[in-house]
Amino acid sequence: MMPGMRRRELLSLFPGLALAQKPGGGALKITGVEGIVIRTPNDGAAAETLIEMPPPGAMTGGVGLWNRLDHASPSRFKGRTQAVLVKVTASQGLTGWGECHAPAAPRVHQRVISDALAPLLVGLDARNVEPLWDRMYSSERLRGYSSGFFTEAIAGVDLALWDLLGKYTGQPVYQLLGGKYRDTIPTYIGLGGATVEKLRENAERALAEGFTTMKMGLSKGSGTRDVDRAAVAAEAIRGKGQLLVDSLGGYKLHEAMVVGRELDRMKAIGWWEDALMPEEVASYPKLADALDVAICVGETYSNRFQFRDLFAVKGAEIINPDICRAGGVSECRRIAVLADAHGVLWSPHVSTGTALYWSASVHMAVATPNCVIMEGGNLMAGPLGNALLRTPVEYTKGFARPPEGAGFGVEFDEGALKKVTAG
Numbered sequence: 001m002m003p004g005m006r007r008r009e010l011l012s013l014f015p016g017l018a019l020a021q022k023p024g025g026g027a028l029k030i031t032g033v034e035g036i037v038i039r040t041p042n043d044g045a046a047a048e049t050l051i052e053m054p055p056p057g058a059m060t061g062g063v064g065l066w067n068r069l070d071h072a073s074p075s076r077f078k079g080r081t082q083a084v085l086v087k088v089t090a091s092q093g094l095t096g097w098g099e100c101h102a103p104a105a106p107r108v109h110q111r112v113i114s115d116a117l118a119p120l121l122v123g124l125d126a127r128n129v130e131p132l133w134d135r136m137y138s139s140e141r142l143r144g145y146s147s148g149f150f151t152e153a154i155a156g157v158d159l160a161l162w163d164l165l166g167k168y169t170g171q172p173v174y175q176l177l178g179g180k181y182r183d184t185i186p187t188y189i190g191l192g193g194a195t196v197e198k199l200r201e202n203a204e205r206a207l208a209e210g211f212t213t214m215k216m217g218l219s220k221g222s223g224t225r226d227v228d229r230a231a232v233a234a235e236a237i238r239g240k241g242q243l244l245v246d247s248l249g250g251y252k253l254h255e256a257m258v259v260g261r262e263l264d265r266m267k268a269i270g271w272w273e274d275a276l277m278p279e280e281v282a283s284y285p286k287l288a289d290a291l292d293v294a295i296c297v298g299e300t301y302s303n304r305f306q307f308r309d310l311f312a313v314k315g316a317e318i319i320n321p322d323i324c325r326a327g328g329v330s331e332c333r334r335i336a337v338l339a340d341a342h343g344v345l346w347s348p349h350v351s352t353g354t355a356l357y358w359s360a361s362v363h364m365a366v367a368t369p370n371c372v373i374m375e376g377g378n379l380m381a382g383p384l385g386n387a388l389l390r391t392p393v394e395y396t397k398g399f400a401r402p403p404e405g406a407g408f409g410v411e412f413d414e415g416a417l418k419k420v421t422a423g
Contacts, residue, residue, distance in 0.1 A: 028126040028168055029091035033118035033157060035100070035110035036085045037422040038354070040383045047107055047422070050077045060250075072250040072277065075104050081352045081384065082422075083324075084109040085412075086156035088164055090126050096164025096407065099357045100156035101324035105149075106422075112153040116140070121157070127168065129161045133330040137303075147302035151327050158328025159360050159408075166407030173360070174402050177333065177367035184399045185365040187377035188213040188244060196232045203236040203243075210398035211377055212241035213270060218259070219250065227262045234268040242270035249277040249300070253286060260291040271296040271318050284315030294318050299349045302326050304334045311342040320375070322349040323361050332364055340370040350376030354384040355393060359408040362400045374400055388416045 058070045084106045086098035100109045117136050124132065136154045137146075166173045174180050189206060191214040193199030199216075206214050216233055219226035234243045243266075251259060256275045263269045271294040276283055278300040288295040298319035301307055303326060310316055319339055323332045332348075339346050346368070348361035358379045365371040377397065379385050386392035390411045393403050403409025 027091075028094070028164070030088060030121050030124055030126045031091055032087070032089040033113060033121055033160075034087045034089075035113035035153075035156065036087060036417075037082070037102075037106045037110055038085060038384070038417070038420045039080050039082045039106075039422040040420050041080065042420050042422060045078075045080070047105070050080055051075050051104065052078060066255065072248055074248070077103060082106045083353050083357070083384070084113070084153075084156055085354065085356070085417075086113060086160045088121075088126065088157065088160040090164060090168075092168075094164055094167050096126070096160040096162070096167065097356055097410075097412065098156040098159030098161070098163065098328065099324050099353055099360070100152045101322050101351075101353060101357070102152060103352050108149045109153045109156065112149055113157065117153060117157055126161055126164050129158070129165055130330050132161060133158050133327065137327070146305070151302040151331070152325050155324050155326065155328040155331075158330050159324070159356070162329045162360075163356075163407035170406050172402060172404055172406065173329065173363040173408055174367040177329070177363070180366045180402070181369050181371075182366055184396075184401045185362060185371060186213065186373045187211070187398060187400050188215055188373055188375060189377040190214065191216040191233060191243070196229060199229060200232055200236045203233050207237060207240055210396065212237075212398060213244060213373055214241070215244035215246055215273070215375075218245040218247045218272075227259060230263070230269075231266055234266040238266075238268040241268075243268055244270045244273060244296075246273040247275050249274050251275050253280070253283040256287055257290060260287065260293060264292045269293045273297075273320065274299060281309055281313065281315060284310065285313045288315060288317060296320055296347070298346075299325075303331060304338055307335050307338060311338065311344060314342075316344060318345045318347060318372070320347045320349040322351075323364055324353060324357050325349075329360065329364060333368070336364070336368040336370060340368070345370050345372045347372055348374045348376075350374060350379060353379070355380060355386060355389055355410050356408060356412075358385065358400070359393065359403055359410045362402040363408060365400070366402055376400075384420065388412055388420070 053075045054073050059067050060070045084100040084102040088096045102109045162173050189211050193202050273296040294317040296318040297316040298321045321335050326332050336346050350361050358376050365374050380395045390413045
């Protein structure tokens with residue numbers, strides 16, 4: 001303290017220090033862990049009526065051998081967006097918020113949190129974020145639970161604990177992770193269009209708005225019918241940006257070789273995402289070695305051990321783990337470090353979720369040296385973005401900047417949150 005300066009004057013110069021002192025120091029005892037299901041539009045439809053899939057025996061629709069059973073179409077939810085927010089309360093009046101990636105059956109995540117995870121955490125010190133992560137993961141690992149609903153539920157709790165720690169110390173999460181490598185991270189958006197003319201028009205509009213990178217779907221195992229559409233989009237942005245393509249695991253290796261060579265010729269493809277099914281780890285290195293286009297894998301993986309196996313066979317040049325699926329900040333940071341050690345770049349997967357999902361991903365992105373871009377370029381403009389917050393978060397089309405407040409820097413508006421809370 002400077003000579004003659006009172007403690008109150010010192011704290012006014014360093015508000016983060018003031019916040020850190022406010023709880024009084026010492027243990028931060030967890031008093032509650034709650035999962036909250038949210039949905040938009042929140043029309044009261046029964047959860048069990050929302051799941052839909054193609055009928056059993058549905059085919060891919062290609063010609064000749066390209067026509068086979070469709071195993072790459074996941075369940076959908078009749079136009080709804082769903083997630084689970086996690087609220088962790090602590091003994092000193094602080095609350096941390098997290099989120100589970102839970103587009104399907106979010107009540108499962110809610111029940112895992114209330115029945116399996118909360119009993120392991122209540123009464124313990126919330127500051128021990130990574131030891132608590134290990135406690136949660138170890139609780140079921142010898143029973144075979146290492147991904148899916150389980151790690152998505154852990155992710156939500158982990159994010160809430162990081163948010164809580166940030167509020168306790170008065171620091172943004174990126175600072176708790178060691179600081180920023182950059183102030184902003186580029187973002188990309190989805191690209192579509194019913195006709196090739198509309199596709200080209202949408203690509204040119206996105207460029208004009210500031211998005212130099214955009215992503216479109218590439219047909220799922222049904223031959224090469226969408227390759228021409230990708231070529232139109234690639235031509236529209238060549239020299240000005242890059243096109244990412246996503247096949248949601250739709251191809252077999254021999255099919256992907258054919259399509260991949262077409263992508264190589266376009267000279268504007270940034271990456272090809274999930275060309276093969278996630279189980280085909282042994283085939284990914286063959287594809288990556290044969291093509292010039294960068295192979296991106298990771299949205300479907302949930303822990304560092306899965307990524308370790310992928311890196312061991314050199315199966316991807318870029319990975320896109322989801323912070324709300326792959327164990328939260330604690331596990332995704334380990335994945336990012338492991339990727340960096342193998343010379344692999346990474347990009348946060350940010351598909352359907354809230355402003356918290358977006359903010360947590362930005363904090364992780366700027367705090368890791370090998371992050372190159374982030375999904376979710378328009379998420380904050382949607383019904384679960386700034387519309388849910390007390391104070392809107394600043395964002396620019398084409399770039400994301402981490403909020404500077406304590407924790408993840410977002411505070412939900414209770415009234416807005418109530419409107420999207422299911423049930």
